[in-house]
Amino acid sequence: MPAGMVETAGKAGHAGLGEIARKVERGDRLSREDGLLLERHGDINFLGELANLVRERKNGNVGWYNVNVHLNPTNVCAYRCTFCAFRADLKDAKAYRMADDDIITRAREAKGRGCTEMHIVGGLHNKMPYEWYRDILTLVRGEYPRIHLKAYTAVEWDWFERITGKPVAELLGEFRDAGLGSLPGGGAEIFDPVVRGKICEHKADASTWLRVHEEAHRLGLRSNATMLYGHHEEAEHRIDHLLALRDLQDRTGGFQTFIPLAFHPDNTRMAHMPKPSGLMDLRVMAISRLMLDNFQHVKAYWIMLGIKTAQVALSYGADDIDGTVVHEKIYHEAGSDTPQELQIQEIRHLITEAGREPRERDTLYREVSRGARFTDWSVAE
Ligand code: SF4
Secondary structure, eight states: OOHHHHHHHHHHTOHHHHHHHHHHHHTOOOOHHHHHHHHHHOOHHHHHHHHHHHHHHHHTTEEEEEOEEEEOOBOBOSOOOTTOSSOBOTTSTTOOBOOHHHHHHHHHHHHHTTOSEEEEOOOOOSSOOHHHHHHHHHHHHHHOTTSEEEEOOHHHHHHHHHHHOOOHHHHHHHHHHTTEEEEOOTTOSOOOHHHHHHHOTTSOOHHHHHHHHHHHHHTTOEEEEEEEESSSOOHHHHHHHHHHHHHHHHHHOOEEEEEEEEOOOTTSTTTTSOOOOHHHHHHHHHHHHHHOTTOSEEBOOHHHHOHHHHHHHTTTTOOEEEEOOBTOOHHHHTTOOSOSOOOHHHHHHHHHHTTOEEEEBOTTSOBEEEOSSTTOEEEOO
């Protein structure tokens, strides 16, 4: 173990931390008790140093980013998660549902900007059949066949199951034929049933969320995983959440990246609660990196964390800061004050300034090369 790490473990003041540092150094798996000890006694420097060791072991000095666009086809939602500032009732003044032409325009715009990915998530519209969601994929692919469609969270897949009575494996197959490339990680929130009951009582439960991802992995689709923190949850809920993800990853290996999501209270029914601090953001990032030893990537989603924290997070376990993220609505409704779109040069500069080597990726973490024209792109196989 590097001498500095022993010293910071010592300063952190708990004998067990030295043993955890030795485990990380050897590449041994951390237990639930280790996770709880890190949560309760690990100081920020100690956590950062250890998480950075794992980050550099797995991803070297690379800071990944991608060029993507968001599509939130509707904000009308049958559910009422208390942390959600995005949703609307069918008759609300702010309710919207994108028309086919708007979706095609968005696909054309993505092509014109050289985006490699479209991230598609939205509300559970009470009146729209599942075919509408499926046909969005067909519309986008019709306009821009090369784009990777990362579409619909496990909560949406559960909704499609409920409204059709079809098993999720069949739905995933049908949507894959329409262009589905992978699944985003949203909707996981916190798996603990009591906390989940407080923030999203009607939503797909933990076992459903995990089952949908397991089915997707079984079909060869990759997916991401998330955790919403900084609201009603306690340290043990975060650790148990990470362990549930780690268990599934042991079985399938289908997760690509883990994204801790900081709770944003503005315009939600939890507006009385404070935002998580920057310190908490970095602690959660580092502990996630340490517990999820079978995840290759951990992302600092700059839209949620803010640019400055995302930059620092590149030394606290994260190896990815997501992308240009045009047209993001969900977190901006909840008070995120990050700019809607970060230009490529700016993203590269932020990563370089953080001491990392910027590298563009596609959704599946293949390196992207750009030709003389930015829209001419290819991936390393
Ligand atoms: S978080 Fe998703 S499921 Fe929950 S209310 Fe908002 S849009 Fe609906």
